[in-house]
Amino acid sequence: MQIITPSERDFKEICRLIEQFELDNRSLEAGQFLIAADDNEMNGFGRIRKHDTCSELCSLGVVEPRRHKGIGSQLVKELTDKVTGPLYLVCIIPDFFEPLGFSVVKVYPPEIQDKLEYCISALSVPEPYVVMKYQKNSA
Numbered sequence: 001m002q003i004i005t006p007s008e009r010d011f012k013e014i015c016r017l018i019e020q021f022e023l024d025n026r027s028l029e030a031g032q033f034l035i036a037a038d039d040n041e042m043n044g045f046g047r048i049r050k051h052d053t054c055s056e057l058c059s060l061g062v063v064e065p066r067r068h069k070g071i072g073s074q075l076v077k078e079l080t081d082k083v084t085g086p087l088y089l090v091c092i093i094p095d096f097f098e099p100l101g102f103s104v105v106k107v108y109p110p111e112i113q114d115k116l117e118y119c120i121s122a123l124s125v126p127e128p129y130v131v132m133k134y135q136k137n138s139a
Contacts, residue, residue: 001071003078006035006045014045014059022123023059024115034078036062036071046075051111054086057134058115076100080134087134088112090119092127102132 006014011030018025027049036044044062048055057079062071073096080087080101088108091097108131119129 001036001038001043001074003034003036003074006030006033006042010035010037010042010045013042017045017061017063018059021061022125023061024118024123025059026118028059033059034075034082036075044071044075046072046079048079048083048087051109053109054088054111055083056112056115057087057089072096073100080136083134089132089134090115090129091132092125092129094130094132097132101136102134104130105133106131108133 008030011033014033014035015025015028018028032047032049033045035042042063043066045059046057047059049058057076060072060075076097077100086109088105089097089102090112094102094104112131116129116131
């Protein structure tokens with residue numbers, strides 16, 4: 001398994017999967033993503049979106065037959081290694097992210113408040129959203 005930057009074809013597939021998985025599809029740029037691939041097949045993807053005061057881990061997905069094999073965790077580790085400064089995420093699965101160095105926080109920048117509001121209003125999931133912050137030394 002390799003973690004690499006997506007090709008143009010990969011990026012088109014990422015955009016399709018983001019819609020299918022009902023992830024954040026705002027301001028997508030190929031350069032924001034890394035993909036997990038083997039045998040020329042994309043197994044998962046993740047994104048770092050830069051904001052004025054912080055960065056955000058978002059639009060993380062693994063294709064159905066490849067889930068629960070560590071691909072998402074590997075992508076998160078590679079993505080977090082690329083970030084300097086504060087890193088946040090908005091999610092419904094905090095138990096997945098806690099072992100990777102994230103913890104739930106109640107105070108966060110306005111850009112992340114905007115993301116939280118977007119998720120609540122535009123994405124339909126039954127679980128409650130939480131905001132998490134990455135701490136490099138705990139991963």
